[in-house]
Amino acid sequence: GAVVSQHPSRVICKSGTSVKIECRSLDFQATTMFWYRQFPKQSLMLMATSNEGSKATYEQGVEKDKFLINHASLTLSTLTVTSAHPEDSSFYICSVDAAAGDAGNTIYFGEGSWLTVV
Amino acid sequence: DAKTTQPPSMDCAEGRAANLPCNHSTISGNEYVYWYRQIHSQGPQYIIHGLKNNETNEMASLIITEDRKSSTLILPHATLRDTAVYYCIVRVFRTASKLTFGTGTRLQVML
Numbered sequence: 001g002a003v004v005s006q007h008p009s010r011v012i013c014k015s016g017t018s019v020k021i022e023c024r025s026l027d028f029q030a031t032t033m034f035w036y037r038q039f040p041k042q043s044l045m046l047m048a049t050s051n052e053g054s055k056a057t058y059e060q061g062v063e064k065d066k067f068l069i070n071h072a073s074l075t076l077s078t079l080t081v082t083s084a085h086p087e088d089s090s091f092y093i094c095s096v097d098a099a100a101g102d103a104g105n106t107i108y109f110g111e112g113s114w115l116t117v118v
Numbered sequence: 119d120a121k122t123t124q125p126p127s128m129d130c131a132e133g134r135a136a137n138l139p140c141n142h143s144t145i146s147g148n149e150y151v152y153w154y155r156q157i158h159s160q161g162p163q164y165i166i167h168g169l170k171n172n173e174t175n176e177m178a179s180l181i182i183t184e185d186r187k188s189s190t191l192i193l194p195h196a197t198l199r200d201t202a203v204y205y206c207i208v209r210v211f212r213t214a215s216k217l218t219f220g221t222g223t224r225l226q227v228m229l
Contacts, residue, residue: 004161034216043205044162044219093161095217107217109154109161 003027004096006110013117018082021113023050023094029074030096035067038091038112050077050094084117091115122206127224130200136193138223140206143187148210151182153191155202156222162205165191196227 005024013019023033033050048069049057056069068080081088093112123141130136142151150169154162166173166180168189173180179192193200205222 006161036219043221044156044217046216046218049216091159095161107164109163112159112161114159 003098003108004094004110006092006094006113008113009111010114011116013084013115015085015117016083018080019084019115020078020080021092021094021115023077023079023096023110025075025096025098028096028098030077030098031074032097033071033077034095034097035069035077035079036093036095038093040091044093047079052077081115084115086117089115089117122208122220124204124206124220124223126221127226129226129228130193130196132197132227132229133195136196136200136225136227138191138193138204138206138225139188140191141188142206142208145186145208146210149208150210151180151186151189152207152209152217153178153180154205154207154217155200156205157199157202162219165204196225198227198229201225201227 005026007022011019031052035047036044037047038044046059047062050069050071052071052074058064066082071077091112091114094110096108098106150167152167153165155165156162166175166178168180168182170182182189203222203224205219207217
């Protein structure tokens, strides 16, 4: 079953509005989550690192005031795209690091969220 | 994390083995090789990882050269459902959790 769940899977919003995407860690607590963005036919690009109880760390070139990240609990991080524009239309993916586990692979990805801004 | 180089695309006939190469000539001694794949419109899926020994699981085999500068992911009997973009990533085990994705290899499995 899914280890990381994202919601919504698809969303359409009007230009100028804000939209929130949730990332939930289902099987374990995660102090750190990661948000990626992927444009069509391109690779995943890391946007920011979400830290539970503290401010997110943004990658160079990513506007922190436009992409608001909240990590209020050990199982939930949210990404809010504010004042969305058509160029923000993309596939947004979160990942969680189950570093507390013993499994060889510790990084799990959500199913992704398609955002279309019209 | 070390950079990786992969061919942009490959084709494979269904039922045959798919061998996907990856070069990581600058890999450090404490970096593992990880493979993920991304089926269209889905999040990446973990396949396998290794340090220096060859590894095998229910999905694939990973062959790492003795000098660790390259590796090959082997899907022994490719099916149409294996059509995806395959990413080779090197990172220190259980650290540097933010992954740097290259362009990957787009594998097309054909009838």
